[in-house]
Amino acid sequence: MVQTVLNIVMFSLLTTLSMPGYLFGGIVFFSLIPLFFALEKKGPILSAIVAFLYFFTFSFVNFHYLINTLTTGLPELFGRFNATAGFLVFILFCILEALPFLLFGFLYGLWTEKVRFRVLEPIFVASLYVISDYLRGIGELGFTGGRLSDALYNFKGLLQLLPFTGTLGLVFLIVIVNYEGYKLLRANKNNYVFFLALIALVLFVNGTIESFIPKTVGVKPIILAQTNMPQKVKYSYDSNTIADYLIKNFSNSPDLLTIFPEGVFPGTDIRNSDIEKRLLESFKNRTLVIGFPTLVGNDAFNSAVIYSDGAFFDKYDKVQLFPFVENLPYKEIFGRLSFLRGMYYFSPGELKVFDIKGYGKVGFQICFESFFPYISRRLSKDAGFLVVITNDGWYNSKIPLIQHFTQAIFRAVETHRTVVQVSNTGISGVVDEYGNFFALPENQTTWSIFYVKSNNDVTFYAKYGDYMVIISLILTIIVGLTAKKRRTIFD
Known part of the structure; x- marks a missing residue:
């Protein structure tokens, strides 16, 4: 239990440090690894709790600046509530942000260890994450801040995926890299060299593409x-x-x-x-x-x-x-x-x-x-x-x-x-x-x-929207139906 809590805290801090305004976006390529260690052999119920706690903690740390707004700024300006009420509202915000990840954790604990083909594991996990992150952004309480893709705002090479996939495509890629890193380290801690090579490859691709990107001049x-x-x-x-x-x-x-x-x-x-x-x-x-x-x-x-x-x-x-x-x-x-x-x-x-x-x-x-x-x-x-x-x-x-x-x-x-x-x-x-x-x-x-500059072309993403969610949903269903043997929710 202590190790699980430490993994959750480590994840939230690493992911926060990758977010805009903090340290370095590249951290996001390994920040989820502690989460996957924390989810090991937990079963669907405990995995759901762990996943909820991980995103709640991340939201609390990443959006900490809202605490001052809710406990000082708004109360002083409008005088309708006090600092305590403002802080409780911030806690409610973090809870609402984390709720969709109950689904991520539940399905992760139910099926991940029973995926029939190894090649499908990272795709399945990335699909679960994309679905949960998408759910967080819909409805009257929807919000998309804190997406893993936010970390890559100045990785201009990788950003060129966006006209085709939107930010959820970047989320999908980030989760796959993290999961593969987890599997490498899980097999042998000395495999960190191979994992670093994988990250280096991603950064190399980003830099190569970025070197060809023009700076357009408006008129x-x-x-x-x-x-x-x-x-x-x-x-x-x-x-x-x-x-x-x-x-x-x-x-x-x-x-x-x-x-x-x-x-x-x-x-x-x-x-x-x-x-x-x-x-x-x-x-x-x-x-x-x-x-x-x-x-x-x-x-x-x-x-x-x-x-x-x-x-x-x-x-x-x-x-x-x-x-x-x-x-x-x-x-x-x-x-x-x-x-x-x-x-x-x-x-x-x-x-x-x-x-x-x-x-x-x-x-x-x-x-x-x-x-x-x-x-x-x-x-x-x-x-x-x-x-x-x-x-x-x-x-x-x-x-x-x-x-x-x-x-x-x-x-x-x-x-x-x-x-x-x-x-x-x-x-x-x-x-x-x-x-x-x-x-x-x-x-x-x-x-x-x-x-x-005015443009008239309509990108693939602008035309078809968040189709990555549909693909992720289909992949999740396929993996679930072909799982070797489903765990009970009480395992």
């Missing part, structure tokens, strides 16, 4: 306007003061498509107000995109509002709302968590693409929508490039900023679209279709001209 100039307004300050300012700030710091930029972050006016719909008139007068000769809530009847929306030639043009309303803060999922179960509400409970909008004068068709996303590949996939079928506006000013750590910008890299390569991200405090930047990125310095009030 259409845009302005990224990073407002850098701390949450306490932004929510304490009145809208006129915020407008003064924007005019002072950004109206001297060229008359190009200018993109501001999410929630610049956090609680006010400025449409048809004197504040809107002042802004449009200062930015009248350009297309302007700026985030604030919009109110329509009894509904509130988290919106990216588009102005063109000094007048309202259209708006995008966020589709994937942040659970508990922006909407209340499964009210019958989580009704008591309504105290987590931000300024409003928002209604979901609809995905749509906008024809921006001089730039063609553009798809917009807001905040953590960039974590969900299905949104970028659908937009890329019509949009020439994608824009993410977000407010990452909730954190006192650079790690979440990096982890969020990482998603823009994946979405860009998956769809072969330039992806623009504009954040309140950073990271704001542009990612090209191969994963090369250029960013503004964080925590500065600044603007800069970047260049974007």
